[in-house]
Amino acid sequence: MNIIDVIKKRRSVRTFKKEELSSDVIEKIKEYLNDMKCDNPYFNADIRYEIIESKKGTEIEKLGTYGIFKNAKKFIGVIVDNKNIPLLEVGYYFEKIILYLTEIGVGNCWVAGTFNREQFNSAFKIKDDELLLIVCPIGYESKRKSTREKMFRSLGGFNKRKKREELFFNETFDNPLDLDIDKEYNESLEMVRIAPSAINKQPWRIVYKDNNYHFFKTKNENSKHPYDISIVDLGIAAYHFYITNKEYNLSGCFKKLDYLEIKGKEDLEYMFSWIKE
Ligand SMILES: Cc1cc2nc3c(=O)[nH]c(=O)nc-3n(C[C@H](O)[C@H](O)[C@H](O)COP(=O)(O)O)c2cc1C
Known part of the structure; x- marks a missing residue:
């Protein structure tokens, strides 16, 4: 499968089959996580990935996800330094992992909010100077969605995306970027447009100017929260943009x-720019 097909195939999975992931698949995932490197100089951070399993009769028998996830038994935790939280970098690298999981047929979902932090912190043995930024349930996707998942999706409008003209601009923010202006980048922009984001906010806006692409983020309304989760979304957008550019041999940094x-x-x-080479 090429990366465009993987990006198009990815969906948040919230209802899993009861069937456990095979040990081969678990091994593959562990290997992938162990081999993860920060290979883009612009996105550089220490990020730790751990897998936990909730098993009957163990300390972590039932992990609280407020009923949004059904039959989720294994979780990947994304653990970072709690003083200097690498939000952009987690977006960039964890989306790479999400797309790998999608490619090998493992259902997954980015989860930043709908989990019981106390329970998960204890299950992942989070230390005082650490933050469990993301948890991601993994398993085989059930074709039959739980009623709760169906409601969650439709009430949140999570299948919808903003139109291209609301997101991408030419030179100024009042001028949408027409499809015939820089054609070879149309697919990369489309892959940003369909990317996942927290509460499907789609906070990214991109301006094409002087032959480069400049990424902006809508401002955080909930400034009382200790960190702005939308920055993670910008990291995800950057990864989709980069990996699609790579697929089409469009170089830059x-x-x-x-x-x-x-x-x-x-x-x-303003967040960062893609400078063509
Ligand atoms: C950073 C981030 C955090 C998210 N947190 C949650 C969450 O706490 N609970 C949840 O059910 N979904 C969560 N999601 C999934 C989004 O709701 C989902 O990606 C979005 O609605 C688009 O739907 P899709 O992934 O099926 O395309 C999160 C997604 C991202 C990118």
């Missing part, structure tokens, strides 16, 4: 520019 003259909207924050 991510950089944060010191100066960028784009009349920004009040509610947008």
